[in-house]
Amino acid sequence: MAYEDSAGGGGSAFPPLTFNSSADEASAKRIAARRFDEWAGTVASFTKDVAAKLERDGEPVWSGPASEPFHRALLGDPAFAKKIPGYRNPYLDTAGNLRRSADKLEENRNR
Numbered sequence: 001m002a003y004e005d006s007a008g009g010g011g012s013a014f015p016p017l018t019f020n021s022s023a024d025e026a027s028a029k030r031i032a033a034r035r036f037d038e039w040a041g042t043v044a045s046f047t048k049d050v051a052a053k054l055e056r057d058g059e060p061v062w063s064g065p066a067s068e069p070f071h072r073a074l075l076g077d078p079a080f081a082k083k084i085p086g087y088r089n090p091y092l093d094t095a096g097n098l099r100r101s102a103d104k105l106e107e108n109r110n111r
Helices: 022-057 064-075 078-083 085-109
Strands: 003-005 017-019
Touching (some): 017 022, 022 085
16 A cells, blocks of 8 residues: 655644555555454453453452553554544544443442
8 A cells, every 4th residue: 555645744643645546545444444443343342341340340440450451442553543534533432432431331330
């Protein structure tokens, strides 16, 4: 997949991408979608594991041994989020939704 950074490699954290062909652009979008799906699947699986642990132990998600890996899973790959601007907002929205869901799980568990 060949593309050029039309910003000349500097400046904005989210430089616009210029593709050599529509096939290159389509390929880049397929790769980005696959990476996003992989990340979302990993986080969904991890969230399920944390929910099971909460059910078992009552351990909070945002403190204790579960917090660090959970935060890492929610953050995903920051380089990916920055490289594919079209996927940055859904990526961050998904992470935010999962974090709110985890907060709700914890809140309900503590009742």
